Amino acid sequence: MKNVFVPGLTELQRAEISTVEIPGGLRLHGLLDYDSLVKAEEFDFDELLDRARTELDAFDGTVDAIIAHWDFPTSVIVPILAAERGLPAPSLESVLRSEHKLWSRILQRESVPECVPDFCAFDPFDPNALDSIDLDFPFWVKPVKAHSSQLGFEVHDPEEFATATETIRAEIGRIADPFDQALARVTVPEDVRVAGGRTCLAEQIVTGTQAAPEGSMAAGEYRVHGVFDMRKDATGHSFAHLDYPARTVPESVRDTMIEVSERYLRHVGYDNGCFNSEFMWDADTGKLWLIEINTRISQSHSDLFVKVDGTSNHAVAIDVALGRTPEMPHRKGRFAVAAQCMVPRYEDGVVTRVPDESQIEALRRRFPDTVVNIDVAPGERLSELPNQDPYRYKLATLYLGAADHDELEQRYQDCLEALPFEFEEVD
Structure with missing residues (x-):
């Protein structure tokens, strides 16, 4: 029986991991808590790392595996903890090379240059930062480290650039300061340092159809x-659907995405870990762009794998973390297709009503195996919620399964109508 530790473990993830079977079985243990790792307004990287060490040291048993499925700081804490205990994990430097958007772009330009948008680093605290950017408007600006799409802005002129950088300056320290604590553990190249964790990127805007391979590198096998x-x-700014399996790009394009991801991961020395990569394919020009590569499985994918393949992607993460050859069933689930869908709102407001448990349960009876996570509560003002992207607010997250894509889309629309939210307007 193997003891597997999962930082920021939630009850939903506990249920997803219950679908995983390994020889001899596993005992699942949380490590730190979701609020500290994901929802915290502020955090200290070194302090979280010490707390995690203390929890593991106090455990009366063997620590057999530690897996990550959350973004920073979890994605960086796990390889440190694993290395200290001699457990399989990617090197810290290989993880930070991808976690740091500028460092990753430089390494992408070395290994997969045909897929890399134009980019330029700048210091958002430099009053003359715009003068150092050699991209034409419009372009994206974003920190080298942030959660999801937070603090990412599409800017069309100097006024919008000034507004975006003002917002970034006010909020970038929340992630940048603890990220600097992590970066202090490795040697960062001179052309990556710029303003440390407070560095930003200006990037060429790319358009097209977006898709994301997920996989693993284990003992050199991709x-x-x-x-x-x-x-x-x-x-065009925010995600509405995450659909599995992919169908919007040709198989040849998917194959290229997979090959590019491998070429990059080998270039940065990434091994004994999982990844998910994001690409944009322009059908008109045939151009394929690499958006980013994340050094972990995606927790957003887990329930969708259960619905379609019969087992959570945690199966692969656990195998890799135990030093085993990863195995994943194929199309053994209850549904042919599945999706993670957002319930969005595009204006600010104070929440006055959310769906109650009876309404959610009625929806589950109507659409079996549907998961509904309500992300807001009465009394909360949307613009004050943490971890929101700049272009919409997320009210709830839905996980749906269906027999085909048409049925899946209809279920999404039916769910939107069946889940009432109400708001008090604000100035």
């Missing part, structure tokens, strides 16, 4: 166990 469609909303 594998992909799924490819997802990443569908944006009508604004």
Whole structure:
């Protein structure tokens, strides 16, 4: 019986991991808590690392595996803890090379240059930062480290650039300061340092159809166990759907995504870990762009793998962390297709009503195996919620399964109508 530790473990993830079977079985243990690792307004990287060490040291048994499925700081804490205990994990430097958007772009330009958008680093605290950017408007600006799409802005002129950088300056320290604590553990190249964790990127805007392979590198063997469609909303800024399996890009394009991901991972020395990569394919030009590579499985994918393949992607993460050859069933689940869908709102407001448990349960009876996570509560003002992207607010997250994509889309629309939210307007 293997003891597997999962930082920031939630009850939903506990249920997903219950679908995983390994020889001899496993005992699942949380490490630190979700609020400290994911929801915290502020955190200290070194302090979290010490707390995690203390919890592991106090455990009366063997620590057999530690896996990550959350973004920073979890994604960086796990390889440190694993290395200290001699457990399989990627090197800290190989993880930080991908976690740091500028460092990753430089390494992408070395290994997969045909897929890299134009980019330029700048210091958002430099009053003359715009003068150092050699991209034409419009372009994206973003910190070298942030959660999801937070503090990422599409800017069309100097005024929008000034507004975006003002917001970034006010909020970048929340992630940048603890990220600097992590970066202090490795040697960062001179052309990556710029303003430390407070460095920003200006990047060429790319358009097209977005898709995401997920896989693993274990003892030098590269594998992909799924490819997802990443569908944006009508604004083109925020994700509305994450669909599995992918169908919006040709098989030849998916194959290229998979090959590019491997070429990059080998270049940065990444091994004994999982990954998910994001690409944009322009059908008009045939151009393929690499958006980013994340050094972990995606927790957003887990329930979708259960619905379609019969087992969570945690199966692969656990195998790799135990030093085993990763195995994943194929199309053994209850549904042919599945999706993670957002319930969005595009204006600010104070929440006055959310769906109650009876309404959610009625929806589950109507659509079996549907998961509904309500992300807001009465009394909360949307603009004050943490971990929101700049272009919409996320009210709830849905996980749906269906027999085909048409049925899946209809279920999504039916769920939107069946889940009432109400708001008090604000100035």
